[in-house]
Amino acid sequence: MTMAVVFGGGFPLLKYGAPFSLVVVLVAYWLRPPVHGPLDVRLDNVLSSLLRAERKAGVDHVARPRVAIGFGGCVDITVDGVMLLNKIGLQPSGQPVHHNYIENAQQLVESFAYFFPPGAASERYVLNDTLFSQLVEASREIPGNRWSVGGNAPVMAGRMAMEGCDVLLGANFSPDLTDVLSQHISVVGSVIDEPDIHLILEYPSGATWGQYTSKRANRYIVHSDVHNPYLASIQEFEEKLKDFQPDLLVIGGLQMMDNFPFKLGEREVLLSHLARLLSSAAPNTSVHFEMASFVDEGLLGELLKRVLPHADSLGMNEQELPNLLSLLRGESVTVLSDPNPRVATVLDQMRELYRLVNEHRHMIPSSRQLTRLHVHTLAFQAIIVTRGSSWKNIMSATAKASLTANRHVCGSPEIDPGKAKLIMDESFSISRQEGSQRIPLLETRPVSCWEEDDYKICVAPVLVCTDVYQTAGGGDNISAAGLVLQI
Numbered sequence: 001m002t003m004a005v006v007f008g009g010g011f012p013l014l015k016y017g018a019p020f021s022l023v024v025v026l027v028a029y030w031l032r033p034p035v036h037g038p039l040d041v042r043l044d045n046v047l048s049s050l051l052r053a054e055r056k057a058g059v060d061h062v063a064r065p066r067v068a069i070g071f072g073g074c075v076d077i078t079v080d081g082v083m084l085l086n087k088i089g090l091q092p093s094g095q096p097v098h099h100n101y102i103e104n105a106q107q108l109v110e111s112f113a114y115f116f117p118p119g120a121a122s123e124r125y126v127l128n129d130t131l132f133s134q135l136v137e138a139s140r141e142i143p144g145n146r147w148s149v150g151g152n153a154p155v156m157a158g159r160m161a162m163e164g165c166d167v168l169l170g171a172n173f174s175p176d177l178t179d180v181l182s183q184h185i186s187v188v189g190s191v192i193d194e195p196d197i198h199l200i201l202e203y204p205s206g207a208t209w210g211q212y213t214s215k216r217a218n219r220y221i222v223h224s225d226v227h228n229p230y231l232a233s234i235q236e237f238e239e240k241l242k243d244f245q246p247d248l249l250v251i252g253g254l255q256m257m258d259n260f261p262f263k264l265g266e267r268e269v270l271l272s273h274l275a276r277l278l279s280s281a282a283p284n285t286s287v288h289f290e291m292a293s294f295v296d297e298g299l300l301g302e303l304l305k306r307v308l309p310h311a312d313s314l315g316m317n318e319q320e321l322p323n324l325l326s327l328l329r330g331e332s333v334t335v336l337s338d339p340n341p342r343v344a345t346v347l348d349q350m351r352e353l354y355r356l357v358n359e360h361r362h363m364i365p366s367s368r369q370l371t372r373l374h375v376h377t378l379a380f381q382a383i384i385v386t387r388g389s390s391w392k393n394i395m396s397a398t399a400k401a402s403l404t405a406n407r408h409v410c411g412s413p414e415i416d417p418g419k420a421k422l423i424m425d426e427s428f429s430i431s432r433q434e435g436s437q438r439i440p441l442l443e444t445r446p447v448s449c450w451e452e453d454d455y456k457i458c459v460a461p462v463l464v465c466t467d468v469y470q471t472a473g474g475g476d477n478i479s480a481a482g483l484v485l486q487i
C-alpha cells in the first residue's frame, strides 16, 4: 500500500494499490543484482557481525604499544607463477617431487608441480645463482609484476605500525627500502646496497599448468638470500632492545636458514645467540614466534630446542601446524598436509601442540609457558589463550584476524561481500572424538568462544576472498592483526 501511495500520489492508482505494489516489489526484486540470494544475506550478516566484534577492542593510539620485530627483510617480486614458468620455457614434465632446496630447473619444475595442484604455500632456497638470476630477469618482463618490501618481519612491522604500534625492526636494509616504511618503524641493522630478493609465484584457484590445476589460490616462493640466513641485524637489534622495552617481541623469518649451506656449526652459533637474546627478554615483554615453511629437520630440531621454549605465543598456518606437531611427536616432518582442513582436525592438533610444547618446556632452563596459539587457515581462524595470562581481547582478535585475511588477499581495507564467500560449514564439531559437541556458525555471533582445561578457544570464519590480489604475506598480516589487539 505505501508504495502505491508514493507512486500514485493518492489517486487514481490508490484503488489498484495492492496489485501495483506487487509489481513494484517484483520490479525491485528483478533490479537487485542477480547474485543476491539467501547466502549473500548470510554473508552480509556475518561480515557486519565480524566488524562489530573487531570494533569491541582497540589499540591505544596515545600510549602506542611497543613492538620489536626481527629478523630480516627483502624485496618481494610478485608475478603470476604459471606465466613466469611459461616465459622461461619450463613445462611440467615427469612426476611431482618434493625437494628440500632447488639446484636446477628440473627440480624447480618438479617442486612446483608438487605444491601447485593442492595449492599449498611453500618457500624454497635456490642453491643455483645462475638459475635464480634467470628467474629474476624473466620476472621483470612478466606483465603485472610488482615490487614491494617483503619478509615476515617487515610485513608484520608494517601491519602493526598501521594498527597503531611503535615498532623496532631488526633488518639489514638498503636506504630506498627504509624510505618506504611507516614513520612508526625504526630499523636497526647495517645498511646494505643490494637487498635479498624473494620471487613470489602467485597463482589463483583453478589456474592450470600443463596437466595440473590448482585447487586453491596460493604461492610458491623462491629465494637465494645472502643476508637473511645470518640474522645479520641480530647484534644491533639486541643492543637496542634493552632501551626499547617492548610490550611484545616478535621473531619471524627464520625459514631463510632452511637448507641454507651454512658452514659446520655456524647455524648453531646463530641460534644460540638468538636463544640468549630471547631468554634475556624482560618478564613483562611477551614473545611471539611466527612459524613458516620449514623442511630442514636439523634446523627444526634446533628451533624446538632453542627458540620455541622462549615464546609465550606461536602463530602458524594449516601446513605448519601438522609439520611442527609431527616433529614434537618424534616423527619426521610433514611436508604437505590438507590445505583445507576441518575445524575439528585443526583444534585437535592445536590442543596436542599446546600440551606437547608445554610438557617439553619443563626440561629447558629459563623457558616460558606457551599461553597463546594462533592458527590461520583459508576457511577460519582459531586462537587458544591460557586463562589468566596477559593476552587480552581474544574474541575481537580472532575477528580481526579473520577480516584481515580478506583485506590482505583482496588487497583492500574495505571488504566487498561481492568478492567473498564463506567456505566453513554451517556448524563444526569441536573435536574429532566421537560424541564431541557441535557448534553452529551463527550469523549474528560468528566468533565462537568456549573454555576447556586451562585455556579459552575462539574460532571465526573467514570471508574468503574470491578476487585474489595476493596471498604472500597473508599469514604475517593476519598474525600481526590478531596480536595487536591482545597486547
Ligand SMILES: *[C@@H]1O[C@H](CO)[C@@H](O)[C@H](O)[C@H]1NC(C)=O
Pocket (backbone or CB within 6 Å): 103, 104, 105, 128, 129, 130, 131, 134
Ligand atoms: C644451474 O642453473 C643453470 C641454468 O638453469 C644450469 O645451466 C646449471 O646446470 C645449473 N647448475 C647445476 C649445478 O645444476
Ligand SMILES: *[C@@H]1O[C@H](CO)[C@@H](O)[C@H](O)[C@H]1NC(C)=O
Pocket (backbone or CB within 6 Å): 245, 246, 247, 282, 284
Ligand atoms: C617492564 O618492566 C620494566 C622494569 O621492571 C619497566 O621499566 C617497564 O616500564 C615495563 N614495561 C612495560 C611495557 O610494562
Ligand SMILES: CC(=O)N[C@H]1CO[C@H](CO)[C@@H](O)[C@@H]1O
Pocket (backbone or CB within 6 Å): 154, 155, 156, 157, 158, 159, 407, 408, 409, 411, 412, 413, 473, 477
Ligand atoms: C591488506 C593489507 O593491508 N595488507 C598489508 C600487509 O602488510 C603489508 C606490509 O605492511 C602492507 O603493505 C599490506 O598492505
